[in-house]
Amino acid sequence: MNFSSFLLMRHEILLLAIILLLLIGEIFINSNKKSSIVHLAIFLFGIHTAIGFLAIEESSLFGGMFRTNNLIHFFKNVLNIGVFILLLQSADWLQEKIVTQNRGSEFFILLFSSLLGMYFMISSGDFLMFYLGLELSTLPVAAMAAFETTKRKSSEAGIKLILSAAMASGVSLFGISMLYATSGSIYFNDIIEVISSTNLTILGFILFFAGLSFKISLVPFHFWTADVYEGAPISVASYLSVISKGAAVFIMMILLFTVLKPLMHVWENIIYVIALATMFIGNLFALRQQNMKRFLAFSSIAQAGFILLGLITGTQLGTATIVYFVMIYIFSNLAAFGVVQAISLKTGKENMSDYEGLYRTNPNLSLVMMLALFSLAGIPPVAGFFGKFFLFTAAASKGYYLLVFLAVVNVTISLYYYLLVIRAMFLRRSENAIPYFKNKLYMRLGLLITVIGILVIGLYSPLYEYIYELSSIFN
Amino acid sequence: MDILSLFIVVPVLTILALVFTKGLKQARIVSMIGSFVQLGMAINLVFAYFKEKAINDNIMVFTKDLVWFKQFNIHYNIGVDGISVALLLLTSIVVLAGVFISWKMKDLPKEFFVSLIVLSSGVYGFFISLDLFTMFVFFEIAVIPMYLLIGIWGSGPKEYSAMKLTLMLMGASAVLLVGILGIYFNSNADGGELTFSIMEIAKVNIPFEAQKLFFPITFIGFAVIGALFPFHTWSPDGHASAPTAVSMLHAGVLMKLGGYGVFRVAMFLLPEGAMHWSWFFIILAATGVIYGAFSAIKQTDLKYINAYSSVSHLGMVLFALLMLNKTSWNGAILQSLSHGFMTALFFALIGMIYGRTHTRDVTKLGGLLKVIPFISAIYVIAGLASLGLPGFSGFVAEMNIFVGAFEHEDMFYRIATIISVSAIVVTAVYILRVVGIMLMGPVKNPEFLNLEKVTWYEKTGILLLLIPIVGMGVAPLWLSNMILKSLEPFIQGVL
Numbered sequence: 001m002n003f004s005s006f007l008l009m010r011h012e013i014l015l016l017a018i019i020l021l022l023l024i025g026e027i028f029i030n031s032n033k034k035s036s037i038v039h040l041a042i043f044l045f046g047i048h049t050a051i052g053f054l055a056i057e058e059s060s061l062f063g064g065m066f067r068t069n070n071l072i073h074f075f076k077n078v079l080n081i082g083v084f085i086l087l088l089q090s091a092d093w094l095q096e097k098i099v100t101q102n103r104g105s106e107f108f109i110l111l112f113s114s115l116l117g118m119y120f121m122i123s124s125g126d127f128l129m130f131y132l133g134l135e136l137s138t139l140p141v142a143a144m145a146a147f148e149t150t151k152r153k154s155s156e157a158g159i160k161l162i163l164s165a166a167m168a169s170g171v172s173l174f175g176i177s178m179l180y181a182t183s184g185s186i187y188f189n190d191i192i193e194v195i196s197s198t199n200l201t202i203l204g205f206i207l208f209f210a211g212l213s214f215k216i217s218l219v220p221f222h223f224w225t226a227d228v229y230e231g232a233p234i235s236v237a238s239y240l241s242v243i244s245k246g247a248a249v250f251i252m253m254i255l256l257f258t259v260l261k262p263l264m265h266v267w268e269n270i271i272y273v274i275a276l277a278t279m280f281i282g283n284l285f286a287l288r289q290q291n292m293k294r295f296l297a298f299s300s301i302a303q304a305g306f307i308l309l310g311l312i313t314g315t316q317l318g319t320a321t322i323v324y325f326v327m328i329y330i331f332s333n334l335a336a337f338g339v340v341q342a343i344s345l346k347t348g349k350e351n352m353s354d355y356e357g358l359y360r361t362n363p364n365l366s367l368v369m370m371l372a373l374f375s376l377a378g379i380p381p382v383a384g385f386f387g388k389f390f391l392f393t394a395a396a397s398k399g400y401y402l403l404v405f406l407a408v409v410n411v412t413i414s415l416y417y418y419l420l421v422i423r424a425m426f427l428r429r430s431e432n433a434i435p436y437f438k439n440k441l442y443m444r445l446g447l448l449i450t451v452i453g454i455l456v457i458g459l460y461s462p463l464y465e466y467i468y469e470l471s472s473i474f475n
Numbered sequence: 476m477d478i479l480s481l482f483i484v485v486p487v488l489t490i491l492a493l494v495f496t497k498g499l500k501q502a503r504i505v506s507m508i509g510s511f512v513q514l515g516m517a518i519n520l521v522f523a524y525f526k527e528k529a530i531n532d533n534i535m536v537f538t539k540d541l542v543w544f545k546q547f548n549i550h551y552n553i554g555v556d557g558i559s560v561a562l563l564l565l566t567s568i569v570v571l572a573g574v575f576i577s578w579k580m581k582d583l584p585k586e587f588f589v590s591l592i593v594l595s596s597g598v599y600g601f602f603i604s605l606d607l608f609t610m611f612v613f614f615e616i617a618v619i620p621m622y623l624l625i626g627i628w629g630s631g632p633k634e635y636s637a638m639k640l641t642l643m644l645m646g647a648s649a650v651l652l653v654g655i656l657g658i659y660f661n662s663n664a665d666g667g668e669l670t671f672s673i674m675e676i677a678k679v680n681i682p683f684e685a686q687k688l689f690f691p692i693t694f695i696g697f698a699v700i701g702a703l704f705p706f707h708t709w710s711p712d713g714h715a716s717a718p719t720a721v722s723m724l725h726a727g728v729l730m731k732l733g734g735y736g737v738f739r740v741a742m743f744l745l746p747e748g749a750m751h752w753s754w755f756f757i758i759l760a761a762t763g764v765i766y767g768a769f770s771a772i773k774q775t776d777l778k779y780i781n782a783y784s785s786v787s788h789l790g791m792v793l794f795a796l797l798m799l800n801k802t803s804w805n806g807a808i809l810q811s812l813s814h815g816f817m818t819a820l821f822f823a824l825i826g827m828i829y830g831r832t833h834t835r836d837v838t839k840l841g842g843l844l845k846v847i848p849f850i851s852a853i854y855v856i857a858g859l860a861s862l863g864l865p866g867f868s869g870f871v872a873e874m875n876i877f878v879g880a881f882e883h884e885d886m887f888y889r890i891a892t893i894i895s896v897s898a899i900v901v902t903a904v905y906i907l908r909v910v911g912i913m914l915m916g917p918v919k920n921p922e923f924l925n926l927e928k929v930t931w932y933e934k935t936g937i938l939l940l941l942i943p944i945v946g947m948g949v950a951p952l953w954l955s956n957m958i959l960k961s962l963e964p965f966i967q968g969v970l
Contacts, residue, residue: 320546379619379645380612389608389652393547396656404656408649415645419622419638427626427634461544468546 008061008068011052011076012119018044019112026105035095037104042087042442045112049080060125064187067125071470075250075323076119081449082243082330083115088446089338090235092439093345098147107147110140111239118247122254127176127186130251134172137247138165138215141240145232157231164214164224172211178204188259195262202266209270212255215248216304219277226285229297234344237293238337241300246326249307253322257314264314271312272403278305279410286417292340292350295417296333299376302414303329306388309395309407319471321394324457324464325387328375331453332384335372338447339365346437357433358425365439366425368447373418375454378411383458390464478516478523479537479553479603482563485512486596490589499584503574506588510571513595517567524560524957534964535605535674543609548670552606557961558738558808559602561954562731565815566602568939569727570595573720575936576823580628580718587628590620591720598728607655607671607740611648614736617729618644618700621713621721629716636716643709644700651696651736657689658744676744683747690748693741694756701733701793702786703756704763711770714782719826722778726785727819731811734792738807742796743965753797754887760797761891763790768901772908777825777835780905781818784861787898788814794895795876798888801959801966803879806872808958813860813868813947820857820940824850827933828913831926837909842918849929851914853937858906860944863899868947871955873899 006013022041029036052073060067098107117136124130142165146158176186182201183191195201214221229237256267282302289295307329310322342365344350359366375384388411392404439447457463489509496502527536535554543549555563573591580587597617604610619641626637655671661681662670670676699706710730714722742749767787774780788810795807827850828843829835844851860867863874880892918924947954 317546374619380615385612385615390547392652393656393659396653396660399660401653401657405650405653408652409646412642412646412649416638416642419641422622423626423634423638426623427637461549465545 005059005061008057008059009066010054010056011048011073011080012116012123014048014051015112015116015119018048019109019116022105022108022112034102034104035099037108038091038094038099041104041108042084042091045080045084045087049077049084052077052080064125064189065129066120066123068123069473071319071323071473072122072254074467074470075122075247078323078327078330079115079118079243079247082246082334083111083239085331085334085338085446085449086235086239086243088442088449089238089334089341090233091442091446093233093235093341096345103147107144110144114138114140114144114239115243118243122247122251124251125188127180127188131169131173131176134212134215135169137244138169141165141236141244144236144239145228147236148233151231153231154233155231157228160224160231161228168211168214168221170211171207175204175207175209175211179208188255191259192261195259197263197266202263205260205263205266206270209252209267212248212252213274216245216252216307217301218274218304218308219281219301222278222281222301225301226289226294226297230291230293234293234337234341237297238334238341241296241337242330242333245300245304246330249304249311249322249326253311253319256311257319261314268312268314271308272400275305275308275312275403276406278302278308279407280305283410283413283417286414289417290351290353292352292355292421295352295421296336296340299414299417300333302410303333303376305410306391306407309400309403310391312400312403313394313398315394315397316468316471317397318394320464320468321387321390323467323471325391327467328383328387328454328457331450331457332372332375332382335368335447335450335454336376338443338450339369339372342439342443342447343434347434349434352421352424354434355421355424356428357430360429361433361436365447368451369425370422371451371454373421377415377418379415381459383454383456386458386464477537477539478520479539479555481516482513482599482603483596485509485516486592486599489592490596493585493589493592496585499580502584502588503578503580506574506592507571509592510567510574510595513599514567514571517564520555520560521564524555524557528557528960534961538605547608548668548672549608550606550672551609552672553603553609554605554674555603557957558735561808561812561958562602562735563599565731565812565943566595566598566728568943569723569815569819572819572823572936572939573723575932575939576723576826577718577720578930578932580720582628587624587718590624591724594620594624594724594729598732601732602735605673607658607673607676609671610673610736610740611652611655614651614732615645615648617732618648621717621725621729624721625713625717628718628721630718631716632712633716636712640709640713643706647696647699647706650692650699654689654693654696654741657685657692658740661685661689673739673744681745681747683751686745686748687751688748690741690745690752691755693745694737694749694752697733697736697741698756698793699733701730701737702763702767702789703733703793704759704766704786704790707763707767707786710786711779711782714785714822715776715778719822719829722822722826723819726781726822727815730785730789731815734789734796734807734811737793738796738804738965742799749797749799753799757794757797757888757891760790760794761895763787764794764895764898765901766790768898768905771905772901774905775837777828777837777909777913778822780837780909781821781825784902784905785814785818787902788818788861791873791876791895791898794891795879798876798880798883800879800882801962802882803876804962804965805955805958806875806877806879808962809868809875809947809951809955810872812954813872813944816940816943816947817857817860817869820853820937820944821861823933823936823940824854824857827929828854832920832923837912839919840913840923841916841920842914843923844914845918846923846926847929849934853941854914855910856941857944858910860948862903862906866945866948868944868951871948871951875955
C-alpha cells in the first residue's frame with residue numbers, strides 16, 4: 001500500500017480536512033464577522049465538490065473493506081451537489097439564527113460528518129465498514145434535528161430520530177450477525193460465494209433489510225418521518241429526505257444486486273409488497289397534510305415507494321433508472337424544500353393555506369415551486385417525468401405490469417395533492433398573501449441550480465446514457 | 476430546420492417572446508403573430524404535402540428520426556400523413572381564433588397566453604409524433620396547462636372542474652402509460668429490437684394474448700380524452716368552467732387527441748385486439764352518442780348543452796373508428812375536423828353572448844336575433860352544421876360514418892348503428908330548441924336592447940372558423956381524398 005492508493009479515498013480525506021479546517025478556522029474568525037464561517041464552509045465545500053469530478057481509479061483498500069468504482073464515485077458527486085445546494089439554501093438561516101448563537105461551525109461539522117459517514121457507507125466492502133458508515137451518517141443528524149434548542153418540537157424531533165435510529169441500527173446489526181453466522185464472513189465478496197437461502201439467512205436478511213428500510217422510510221418503518229421533518233429545522237428535514245435517503249437507497253441497491261442477489265426470489269416478493277404499501281400509505285397520508293414540511297415528508301415516503309419499482313428488477317436497467325431517479329429526486333425535492341425554507345425564514349409561515357395568492361406577490365418563487373412539484377409528480381417536460389417513466393419501464397421489463405398499473409394509480413393520487421399546492425399558489429387570491437420579498441444571493445443561487453437541474457436532466461439524454469454505462473457492473 | 480419541427484419550435488419561441496412582454500397589448504400581439512405564423516405553416520404544409528405525396532409514396536412523409544434515449548430506443552421521430560396534416564390545420568386555425576377571442580383577457584394576460592401556447596405546442600407535437608414515448612410526452616404537455624387555464628381564468632366552480640378534469644385526464648394518461656409499456660415490451664415479438672416507433676411496431680405481429688390484454692388499456696387511455704362514456708364526466712364540467720378560448724381549444728382540438736390516438740396507436744398497433752374488443756367499446760360509444768344527445772336536451776346552460784353535444788359527437792367518432800372500415804374511418808376523421816371547427820365556433824359565440832348578457836341560461840335569453848344579429852345568425856349556421864345539414868361539414872362526416880357503419884351485415888352492428896343514427900334527430904331537437912328560445916321570440920330583458928356590437932377581433936375569430944365549416948361542406952372532396960389515401964395502409968394493416 002502506498003500513498004497514491006489513498007487517493008481512492010480522496011472524497012473522504014478532503015471532507016475530513018474541511019471539517020478540521022472549519023474547526024480551526026472558527027478560532028481565528030473575528031467575533032465581529034462571525035458569519036464568515038458560512039462563506040468559508042460554502043467556499044470549501046464548493047471546491048471539494050469541484051475536485052470530486054476528477055476521474056478516479058476503480059480499486060479497493062484495507063483488504064477490501066473500502067472500495068470504489070465509477071458508479072460509487074459518480075454517486076458521491078451527486079450527493080456532493082445535493083449538499084452544496086443545501087448549504088446555499090440554508091446559508092441565510094444559518095447566518096440569521098445559528099451563527100448568532102456561535103454554533104455555526106458545529107452545524108457544519110455535524111453535517112459534514114454525516115456526509116462522511118455516507119461516503120463510507122456506500123463505499124463499504126464489508127458489513128463492518130457499512131455499519132460504521134451507517135452510524136456515522138445517522139447520529140450527527142439526530143443532533144442536527146434538535147438544533148433549534150429553543151423550540152420544543154425540534155428537541156422532540158431529535159429524540160424521536162435518535163431513538164428510532166438506534167432501534168433500526170440494532171435490528172440491522174442483529175441481521176448482520178445472523179448473516180455472519182451462516183456465511184462465516186463479513187466481507188461482501190466472500191458472502192456472495194457461500195450465501196444460500198436457508199431460514200437463518202433469510203431471517204438475517206429480513207432484519208437487515210428492516211434496519212435499512214428505516215433510513216429510506218419505507219412503510220412500515222416510516223413512522224418517525226413526518227414528526228421529525230416537522231420538528232427539525234428545514235435544512236435538516238431537507239437533508240434527511242434527500243441526501244440521507246438517496247445514500248441509503250444506493251447502498252441498499254448495491255447490496256441487493258450483488259451480495260444478496262442469490263436471495264432474489266425472497267426479496268422480490270418483499271419489495272413488491274413494501275413498494276405497494278409505501279406508495280399507497282405515503283400518498284394517502286399526504287392528501288390531508290396542511291403543514292408543508294409534513295406534506296413533503298409524506299410525499300417523500302411515496303417517492304421512495306416508486307424507487308422500489310426499479311429495485312425490484314435486479315438488473316443494469318434497474319440500477320441506471322434508480323440512480324437517475326434519485327438524482328432527479330434530489331434536485332426536485334431540494335427545490336421544493338428551498339422554497340419552503342425561503343418563505344419560512346422570511347415570514348415563519350409553513351402552512352399550505354399561507355401560500356394562497358403567492359403567485360401574484362412572488363411569481364418567481366411560485367414558479368420554482370411549481371416546477372419542483374411537477375417534477376415530483378412526473379409531468380413532462382421536467383425531469384421527474386423521465387425518471388418515473390424509466391422506473392416504470394424497468395419494472396415492466398420484468399413483467400410486473402400490475403405493479404406498474406398500481407404505481408400509475410398512485411401517480412394520479414399524488415398529482416392531486418401536488419395540485420393542491422399549485423391551487424393555493426396560483427388559483428387562489430388572498431388578502432393576506434405573503435408580501436413580496438427578495439431572496440439573498442445564496443438562496444437564489446441554490447434555487448437556480450435546482451431549477452436548471454430539473455429542466456435539463458430529463459431532456460439531456462447523454463446523462464442517462466452515462467449512468468447506464470456506469471451501471472454495467474451490475475450486468 | 477425541417478418543416479415539421481417548426482411546429483414545435485415556433486410555439487417555444489412564442490413562449491420565450493411572451494415571457495418578455497408586459498401587459499395585455501404586447502402579450503396578445505406576440506401570441507397573435509406566433510399563431511399567425513403557425514397557421515401559415517399549416518397551410519403551407521398542406522400544399523407541401525400534396526407536392527411531396529406526388530413523388531414520395533411512403534406512408535409518412537417529411538419524416539425525421541433522431542435518437543434520444545439510446546438504451547430504450549426512444550427516438551424523436553416525426554412525420555405526417557394526410558390525417559395529421561388535416562388535424563394540424565384544424566389546430567392552427569382554432570388556436571388563432573382562440574387568441575382573437577381572448578383579445579380582452581384582463582387578468583394575468585401573459586400567463587394566460589403562455590399556457591394557451593404551451594397547450595397548443597403539446598397538441599402539435601402529439602399530431603406529428605411517430606414515436607410512442609414522444610407522443611406520450613406531448614400528450615401530457617397538452618393536458619396539464621388546462622389546470623391553470625380553467626383554474627385561474629375560469630368561472631363558476633372552476634377549482635372543482637379544473638381538478639376533476641386534470642385528474643381524470645392524467646389518470647387516463649397513466650393508464651395509457653401501462654398500455655404503451657405493454658406494446659413496447661412486445662415490440663420484439665418477431666425477434667427485432669424493442670422499439671417505441673409506431674411504424675416499426677406496425678410491422679410486428681404482436682402475440683394475440685398481449686393484444687387482448689393491452690388493447691382495452693390503450694384504448695381507454697386515449698378514449699377518456701375523447702369523452703368515451705362513462706369516462707366523459709370531466710368534459711361538461713370542464714367546458715362549463717373554462718374561459719371561452721380554452722373551451723374552444725379544449726373541445727375543438729384537445730378532445731381530438733383521443734380519437735387520433737385510438738386510431739394511430741391502439742387500432743393500428745393492436746388490430747387483433749381491436750377486433751376482439753370492438754363489440755364492447757361499440758356499446759359504450761353508442762351509449763355515449765345517445766346519452767350525450769339526451770343530456771343536452773335537458774340542459775339550460777349553453778355551455779353544458781354544447782359540452783354534452785360534444786360527448787355525443789365525439790362518441791360518434793369513436794363509434795365510427797370501431798366500425799373498422801374505410802368509409803366510416805373517413806367519416807370519423809371528417810367528423811373530428813368538422814366537430815373541431817363547429818364546437819370551437821359554438822363556444823366562441825357562447826362566450827360573446829355571455830360577455831354581453833352575463834348569462835348562459837337559455838331560459839333567460841330571448842330575441843337575440845334582433846339585438847345582436849351577426850352573432851345570432853352565425854349561431855344558427857353553426858347549429859345547422861352541427862345537426863348535419865347538407866352544405867356544411869357535419870353532413871359529409873355523418874354521412875360517411877353511417878354509410879360505413881351500415882356496411883356491416885351483422886345484426887349487432889346494425890342495431891348499434893340504428894341507435895346511433897337516431898341521435899341525429901335528438902341533436903336537431905336540442906339545437907333548434909335553443910335557436911328558438913334564445914334567438915327568436917321577444918326580447919326578454921330590456922337591458923338586452925343596448926348590447927355592444929360585435930367587434931373586429933370577434934368577427935375575425937368567427938370567420939376563421941366559419942370558412943372551413945362551409946368549405947368542408949361545399950368542397951369536401953380534396954380533404955376526403957387526402958384522408959382516404961392516408962387510410963389505405965391502415966386498412967391493409969388492420970383488416
